[in-house]
Amino acid sequence: MTTAPTETAAARGGAAVPLSRNRAYNILWSSQLMSELAMEVAAVAVPLLILARHGSPLQLGLASSAMAAAHMVAVVPAGMIADRWDRRALMLGCQLLRVLGMASLAGALLLDRYAFWHVLLVVVLEGFLGSVFDPAEHAALPQVVPPDQLSTAVARNAARPYVATLVGPGVAGFLFSALPLGPFLANAVMFALSSVALCFLRLPRGRAGTAAGAGTPDANGADGTGEAEGTDGAGEPAGRDIAAGFRWVLGQPVIRTTMAWMMVTNLVFSALLIVLLALSGEDRVGPGELGLTMACFGAGGLLGGLFAARLHAVARPPVILLGFTWTAALGAALMAVVPTGLPQGALLAVMAFFAPLANTTVLTYQLTVTPDALRGRMSGVAGFCSGGAGVAGPALGGALTGLAGGGTAAVLLCAGCLVLVALAATASPTLRRFPAPGTRAS
Template sequence: MSDGAAPDVPLSRNRNYTILWTGQLFSEFAAELTLIAFPLLILSMAGSPLQMGLASSVLAVAMTAAVAPAGVLADRWDRKKIMLICQALRALAISSLAAALYLDSYTFGHLLAVAVVEGVLGSVFQPAEHAALPTVVPESQLSNAVARNAARPFVAMLLGPVAAGYLFALNPISPFLANAVILTISLATMLFLRLPRGGAGAEPAGEPRPQAGFGGQFAEGVRWMLGHRVIRTTMAWAVVANMVFSALLIIILTMSNEDEVGPGEIGLMMASFGLGGIAGAMAAGWLHDVLKPSVVVLGFSWILPAAVALMAVVPTGLPLGAVLGVAAFFAPVANTVVMTYQITATPDELRGRLSGLAALASGAAAAFGPMIGAFLLAGLGDGRKAVLVCAAGLLVVALASTASPVLRRFPAAKPSEAEPVSA
């Protein structure tokens, strides 16, 4: 069983898991709406490309800056309350922007303030949801739950941009109203969430726990992560792979533009990436059960450079999209193996901090990856050569993974493997 008293019923009938899954899906879908609606609004208000870039940067910086403190918060306060407050304040912030548009009182400063609120609270919501998962799902079903969770970002990436563009074409206020409604529905749904008492996210009455300050608790989480060999290794493995793949996406989009691939076909090419990820998430739970963890981790490490090398020779557009989809298929499978181990090996009182640290590492990879891609394009002057450099980088990751005793003998998820906090 899980840490809490979750009944051993199918996930589809697990009420609390369904609420958690839906709440995070709404959160990610709302974030995707915002990501597209902000630049569309700035352009419609005769804003400059500088304003567009500034708004995107403010949103990204707010998200990245908040994830580590958010992990500490998820370990020291009631996780349900955190999620409810986040959704309520996000809905209020985005509603204020819709009201400003309706009243014809829009200002760019107002949009930036909403971007900060959206970035910070979206990041605060995520570790609380991640840390709550093992308390509502039986241990025997945790890998399937993680696999289903892996599908959510791909669903949001597929639907969010399309919905934002369509709604904005109807009326510039529409995507912001829709965002507020989605977050309000999420808030209303999560009122019915039941988390077991006594975990890190909910303090038992009459038994207040002595707590260090935010800085001390964050340092405690970092020490624990660095002291756990498997988690430390998988974190580094994921960061490097994500950074190279983020660089690759910029290179592919540039190549497609240079080859005069139409916007519609580029959209379908990137949709293939999302569809591949959804398909992989659907198969991830089953593959986790039938394959050894080390086979999944090392297999993905070698499939990725092979797929990227193939991208250097296939035509841009739909053929390249098909290869992207194949690569995306295996990502949720590997993530399910790694995340299931991390969740079960981490004590409940540290799960929020681990989630925050993982999100911080992922955000850093996503921030530096595009810059690396741009430097490769500028330095090599040829997109296909840049793709081959990315493939070579991933080949180095595959070789290092194979040489690593930790990844070569990646352990199955066992709660007994949780290690004590380092001093």
């Protein structure tokens, strides 16, 4: 990796550099924001393009499924790659390839050479490269942020997807209405800017694992050099490295429990959003009000991410985790009795507000206790679990709506599932005694 005295290293002798002046952290944050914003733009622009070219519903479904499938297939191997390869070079390579993909689609539209296979190829490439970029970015975060600022950094990162969710769809619609190639050209520009920023990113050569301290065998491998054994890609088959990541995650009770808890919660939450859309359709909620209702979810999550660091300072981790779980269950139950539209949107905002708090609590612990040589694989496993829940959740929501015979009954079913999750979480000694940042479970 590119060597340089980082802000983290400089801070060891005195006060830590504020995150606002930590150049490496700001490069990581802005690069990932560009990625997430571009993905939100593409998620709206691609269906608009297919419809404008008189594409079939099958083509719409194929494009959406192809991106999700590429992400799911690649995310676990991507974690292994992030542990083996230079993370900065890996992120830079991903962004450059994404520039080429989006620019090729914009160029094809400019020359009136639209082809569905081309669109499909670009969305598969986007899903694959996005899944490779994410674990590398997550694993690099503790390399540029000192341990006492990691929770704050993760909290700021938690606000980032909600910014993309609020801004991306509107930008995509505006650009597409002005010029169909506009969203794809804008994405190419954003990926290019991200690539330029990554050229200036400097990561320390020694990957200081925080599980046991920098340079120790427990954290960094048998020789304490900063590289865990078998992670340099020499002599170890890829399958064995991937299996080692799964074994490590499954062997950590706190990480194993929180991943299962988050996966089930995300599954039900994703299903609930689809059920609410179906219920709004039954009650003939207008498109404008429906859009504002869904925007409440993004606004609540953004506020939660902005206030996460302050709330972490006054609330213990078990209170945050169990409080979020019970808030989600109560909010879902109330959605069955309040009017559709903005009243349900207000409840969505409250539920979304607490989601970044819980995510920050869990992710900070995961990054703190995971040795650097395994962080990419841990992130890959976590991404596989959350991504699987995100893919299966909408299908579950549709199935529940059909089986229940209506949206209200399906909302109650989702609320019941969240109550069961809350009861299980409350009964779990691991979640009730979730350790504070910087400590390990006893």
